[in-house]
Amino acid sequence: MLPGGVSVGDDVLLASTALVRPWEGRELRAYRDIVGVVTICDGDTENVHMGMVETPAGCDARLQKRLTKDFKPGLQKCVTNYDAKPLSWRAMMISLSYNVGTRAACNSRAAAFGNAGKYHDSCIAATAFNKAGGKMIAGLVKRREMGDAQRIGEAELCVSGLE
Numbered sequence: 038m039l040p041g042g043v044s045v046g047d048d049v050l051l052a053s054t055a056l057v058r059p060w061e062g063r064e065l066r067a068y069r070d071i072v073g074v075v076t077i078c079d080g081d082t083e084n085v086h087m088g089m090v091e092t093p094a095g096c097d098a099r100l101q102k103r104l105t106k107d108f109k110p111g112l113q114k115c116v117t118n119y120d121a122k123p124l125s126w127r128a129m130m131i132s133l134s135y136n137v138g139t140r141a142a143c144n145s146r147a148a149a150f151g152n153a154g155k156y157h158d159s160c161i162a163a164t165a166f167n168k169a170g171g172k173m174i175a176g177l178v179k180r181r182e183m184g185d186a187q188r189i190g191e192a193e194l195c196v197s198g199l200e
């Protein structure tokens with residue numbers, strides 16, 4: 038539950054704990070990310086300014102709120118019967134949306150394949166989002182695909198939950 042009694046869905050919980058937090062890394066002090074955007078906590082860029090400091094509990098609340106109120110609703114609008122889709126696929130899409138933006142996620146082949154019920158193809162299509170600032174980033178390749186020794190990748194998690 039979020040403050041105010043807002044429920045956190047299973048997809049948001051899975052995305053935040055298995056994908057977003059491990060891959061974004063947590064920084065309690067605002068910093069400039071790889072493309073120069075001021076960022077804090079687990080990759081949050083909303084209403085962040087240099088000099089800002091957050092607590093671990095504040096970071097947890099920021100992430101759950103953003104995923105629940107800003108990213109999941111966008112996916113629910115662009116993906117038919119979103120809430121009936123496989124949990125692992127929904128978690129991957131939430132993580133993707135948080136990282137690349139809802140518009141990009143909704144306009145992606147990953148969303149198109151998901152709408153068509155082609156979840157495995159969707160999991161693979163999402164791996165195309167492996168660039169930042171126009172350059173392929175090794176960490177994004179690992180995040181989108183099979184992860185590394187410490188973290189599961191989005192595609193790995195996505196396909197692991199398909200029947």
